[in-house]
Amino acid sequence: MDDDVSNPMRRMSSRTRKVASKMTAALQSSDNRTQAALARLEALENDNAGLEMVEANDDDEASLDDDDQVYIQKKHSKGTKRKTRQAKALEARKAPRTFLELVHEANLDSLPPHVPSYLKAAVGPPSSTSRRHFCTVCGSAANYTCVRCGVRFCSSRCQNIHNDTRCLKFVA
Amino acid sequence: MHQNVVVLDNGGGLIKAGLGGERDPSAIIPNCVYRPLASKKWVHPSPNEPMDLTSAAVRRPIDRGYLINPDLQREIWANLFSSLLRVNPAQSSLLLTEPLFTLPSIQRATDELVFEDFNFSSFYVAHSPSLAHLYEASQRTFKAQCSLVVDCGFSFTHAVPVFQNFPINYAAKRIDLGGKALTNYLKELVSYRSVNVMDETFLIDDVKEKLCFVSLDVARDLQIAKKQGNAFRCTYVLPDGVTHTKGFVKNPEEAQRYLALGDGDTLEEVQQKMDVDQMEVTNKLEDRKKIDLTKNEFDLTNERFLVPEMIFHPADLGMNQAGLAECIVRAVSSCHPHLQPVLYENIILTGGSTLFPRLSDRLEKELRPLVPDDYQVNITPQQDPILGVWRGGSLLASSPDFEAMRVTKAEYEELGSARCRRRFC
Ligand SMILES: [Zn+2]
Ligand SMILES: [Zn+2]
Numbered sequence: 001m002d003d004d005v006s007n008p009m010r011r012m013s014s015r016t017r018k019v020a021s022k023m024t025a026a027l028q029s030s031d032n033r034t035q036a037a038l039a040r041l042e043a044l045e046n047d048n049a050g051l052e053m054v055e056a057n058d059d060d061e062a063s064l065d066d067d068d069q070v071y072i073q074k075k076h077s078k079g080t081k082r083k084t085r086q087a088k089a090l091e092a093r094k095a096p097r098t099f100l101e102l103v104h105e106a107n108l109d110s111l112p113p114h115v116p117s118y119l120k121a122a123v124g125p126p127s128s129t130s131r132r133h134f135c136t137v138c139g140s141a142a143n144y145t146c147v148r149c150g151v152r153f154c155s156s157r158c159q160n161i162h163n164d165t166r167c168l169k170f171v172a
Numbered sequence: 173m174h175q176n177v178v179v180l181d182n183g184g185g186l187i188k189a190g191l192g193g194e195r196d197p198s199a200i201i202p203n204c205v206y207r208p209l210a211s212k213k214w215v216h217p218s219p220n221e222p223m224d225l226t227s228a229a230v231r232r233p234i235d236r237g238y239l240i241n242p243d244l245q246r247e248i249w250a251n252l253f254s255s256l257l258r259v260n261p262a263q264s265s266l267l268l269t270e271p272l273f274t275l276p277s278i279q280r281a282t283d284e285l286v287f288e289d290f291n292f293s294s295f296y297v298a299h300s301p302s303l304a305h306l307y308e309a310s311q312r313t314f315k316a317q318c319s320l321v322v323d324c325g326f327s328f329t330h331a332v333p334v335f336q337n338f339p340i341n342y343a344a345k346r347i348d349l350g351g352k353a354l355t356n357y358l359k360e361l362v363s364y365r366s367v368n369v370m371d372e373t374f375l376i377d378d379v380k381e382k383l384c385f386v387s388l389d390v391a392r393d394l395q396i397a398k399k400q401g402n403a404f405r406c407t408y409v410l411p412d413g414v415t416h417t418k419g420f421v422k423n424p425e426e427a428q429r430y431l432a433l434g435d436g437d438t439l440e441e442v443q444q445k446m447d448v449d450q451m452e453v454t455n456k457l458e459d460r461k462k463i464d465l466t467k468n469e470f471d472l473t474n475e476r477f478l479v480p481e482m483i484f485h486p487a488d489l490g491m492n493q494a495g496l497a498e499c500i501v502r503a504v505s506s507c508h509p510h511l512q513p514v515l516y517e518n519i520i521l522t523g524g525s526t527l528f529p530r531l532s533d534r535l536e537k538e539l540r541p542l543v544p545d546d547y548q549v550n551i552t553p554q555q556d557p558i559l560g561v562w563r564g565g566s567l568l569a570s571s572p573d574f575e576a577m578r579v580t581k582a583e584y585e586e587l588g589s590a591r592c593r594r595r596f597c
Contacts, residue, residue, distance in 0.1 A: 037490045044353040044489075047204075047230050047373070096241035106275045116342040118273040121330075123345040123502060126494040131487045132390075136364060139474035140394050166364070 033150050137161050175293065176264040177569035178257065181300070181562040182245075183269075184234035185326030185351060185524065188562040189252055191259075192267060192569025197562045199256040203248060204232045206374075216251045224417045225374035236348070237271045237327035242281045246289055253290070261290040265578055267569045269561060270297045272332065272341050276590070283589040287581050296578040297596040300325075301332035301339045303564030304522040308552065310567055320504060320515040322496070322535075323561075325523035326351045329483060329496065331503035333515055343506035345499045349486055351525040355380050357489070358479045366470035367410070375419050379408050379472070380479065382421050385529040387477035388435045388537060395439055397474035403429045403442070404476055409469045422469060430476075435533070480528040484538065497538035513547045521553040522560045 097105075108117045135142040135154035142152035144159065149168050153159045177192035183203060190197035205214040209227040217223060233245035253259050266286055270279075279297075286295050301321035308319065318335040329347040333340040359376045362369050369376055383406060387393040397404050406429075407422040421427050433442055482488060484495040494502070504515045516539075521532060532553045543549050554560035568574060579592040 041489065041491060044356045045236060046356065047232055048371070096243070099235040099238050099240050102238070102240060102275055102277060106277060114342075116273065116344070118275065121273055121341075121344050121346045123331075123347050123494045123499045125492045126485075126487050126498060131490070132485065134394075134474075134478060134488070138365070138398075139361070139478055140398060141391070 136166070176259055177267055177574070178253070178259055178261070178264050178292075179267045179562060179565040179569050180249075181269045181303075181565060182234075182239075183326055184232065184237050186558065187248070187252060188559060189257060190562070190566070191257075192566050192574075194566055195563065196559060197566075199252060200558075201252065201256070203234060203245075204230045205244065205248065206230045216248065219256070222417065224413070226411055226413060226417065227371045228374060229371075230373055234327065237325075237350075238274060239278050239282060242285050246285055249285070249290065261292045264292060265294040265296070265569075266290075266292040267296045267298055267565050267574075267578075269300050269303065269565065271328075272299055272301075272330065272339060272344055276593075279593055280589045283584065283592070287584045292581065294578040294580045295584070296574070297593075298565055298568065299332075299339050300522070300561045301330065301334050301344075302337050303561045303568065304520055304554065305334040305564070306337055306567055307560050307564035308520050308554070310564075316514050316518050318511060318514055319518035319520050320500060321520045321522060322500065322526070323523045324350060324483065324496075324521070324525040326525070329499065329523075329525070331496075331500045333503055333507050333511065335511065340507060343503050345503040345506075347483070347486060347493050347496065347499050348491065349482060349489075349493075350523075351377075351380075354384075354479050354482060354525065357482060358384070358475060361475045361479070362470060362472070365475075375411070378419060381527070383408065383427055383472055384476050384479050385430065386480045386484075386531045386534045388530060388534055390477070390481060392437075392439060392442075393433075393477055394474055396433075396442055402473060403433060405471055405473045406476075407469050407471050412468065431529075435537075480525075480531065483525070483531075484534065495538075496535060497542055500535075500539060501542050516543050517548045517550045519549070519551045521551060522557045524558045526553055526557045 103118060106118075108119045111117055133142045133152040134140065135158050136151050137153055137158035140154040140158075142154045142158075144153050145151070146153065146159070146162060146167060151162065151167070153162050179190060179192045179197070181188040181197070185203060187199070187201050187203045188197040189199045199219065201219060202217045205216055206223075206225065206228040207214050207230075208224055214231060231241075231244060233239055233241040233248060235241075239245055253261055268282070268286070270282065274282075282297075283295070286292050300323050304321050304323065305319050318333060321330075321332050321334055321339075323330045323332065327350045329349055330344055331346075332344040355373065355377050358380050359369050359372065362376065362379075393404070396402050406427040409416075409420050409422050411417050411419050484497065486493040486495060500519065504512050507515060521535075526532075532551050536549060536551055539549055539551075556563075577595070579595055584592050
């Protein structure tokens with residue numbers, strides 16, 4: 001009990017968190033780094049980012065309650081072994097589609113070119129493509145790239161921290 | 173018969189709702205249900221009861237600004253109408269905001285909610301940029317009939333020219349970044365550098381609102397941020413669940429120090445200004461280390477400005493999209509040349525994510541070189557960018573024109589969704 005009071009973070013993040021293995025694999029090949037970058041952008045729109053990073057492995061002590069699994073199941077089809085097919089069908093019907101799925105269904109590409117649409121309103125690429133890079137460890141301007149995972153760092157100090165604790169990991 | 177008009181600005185982050193004709197909405201609640209850490213039940217946020225949002229999971233009916241879960245929205249609205257607004261929809265009219273480019277399937281689902289689930293007697297759909305324009309026009313002798321509304325909210329950022337109260341939608345431009353992504357980005361940074369806050373949406377929202385600001389010179393400020401005890405460093409205290417269920421800024425004065433930095437100050441000048449502070453801070457450094465060990469708090473430095481920075485440079489996040497200044501230029505350039513100087517002269521900033529201190533200054537700094545020299549650039553941040561759109565809606569709802577603009581339930585039943593919708597374009 002005492003422990004809980006002195007360490008609020010224990011209370012806050014009791015859920016286990018593992019590096020998504022797919023992400024790790026993706027990061028190792030530079031071709032897949034683009035994929036990983038897209039996945040990360042997608043994650044910026046997630047509501048329960050922490051929850052969704054959890055991989056519900058069987059041999060790992062599952063820290064999610066059933067409710068969580070139902071929720072996560074909408075996006076990942078993992079950890080649903082115990083559910084009957086009927087229950088799954090029910091959930092599939094109830095699960096709202098994402099906005100991007102709805103956009104896809106709306107078939108906006110088929111609109112005549114002069115009709116404004118969600119897709120055409122996107123601002124488009126920047127005129128100058130120079131991307132600035134910030135050190136993932138400390139936030140300073142970063143001139144170096146990790147050869148293993150492609151993440152940026154600014155100095156040998158930050159490189160060491162990166163190698164020791166973060167390389168190939170997505171979530172601390 | 174005079175009827176209530178419920179004005180509902182249905183944001184992806186916040187619902188602003190109240191009766192037309194009033195100055196401010198009577199209910200402002202998050203547009204979500206949440207589940208507290210120790211609970212199995214999803215509950216409605218209530219403005220009247222204390223909420224422990226620590227590690228709460230959240231479900232939202234809106235994704236990227238658009239209504240994707242009408243069932244959940246129905247629950248949230250039902251609670252809103254009955255417990256908070258105490259209105260009877262069947263005897264009320266509804267003025268609802270909806271983002272530009274809402275898909276027909278979503279419009280249909282919205283109409284069903286309004287007329288079939290809630291039985292509103294009549295309905296009008298308004299666009300946020302028009303309402304922001306309408307409100308600003310009412311506030312001053314605003315000669316121009318058009319403005320360029322920058323709506324930077326929870327889900328996305330729009331730059332929309334408005335002409336005679338209608339959005340020019342073929343010229344509207346969108347950046348896929350809003351407050352939600354910025355909060356999630358801040359979560360990432362803090363989790364990576366200090367403590368894991370990936371489950372703490374509500375907490376990090378608070379951190380962002382209280383501590384983030386826009387830098388006027390990122391390269392310089394990154395240099396400053398490298399120094400120990402620099403002007404940006406400040407401490408946020410995490411909730412302990414016992415004495416406080418909400419986090420807070422440890423020393424609000426410390427958090428304001430950056431305001432002493434002038435736009436044109438060089439690194440040396442900054443150094444001099446900050447020397448005094450530095451002494452104090454060095455003395456406190458030992459204390460700070462001790463506290464750090466208990467992990468009850470974390471420090472922020474360059475995160476404070478690197479987060480809002482993404483609105484100006486989404487490319488830094490790996491997004492292939494132009495930043496805010498270019499977004500505005502592209503929206504204006506899509507309009508008739510006669511309109512362009514007038515639009516630059518009347519830029520209105522609305523939406524919660526325009527609240528970052530110095531956003532308007534930075535925008536002007538970036539925009540000026542992109543605009544022809546003989547055009548004026550004039551940026552007006554709304555006085556209350558979270559409520560501005562609602563207030564415009566309230567004005568519209570109480571105007572004599574409103575009655576003719578709305579669609580009645582009988583018309584909906586006779587004509588169907590698609591034909592009624594043409595009235596709102
Ligand atoms: Zn670094
Ligand atoms: Zn690495």
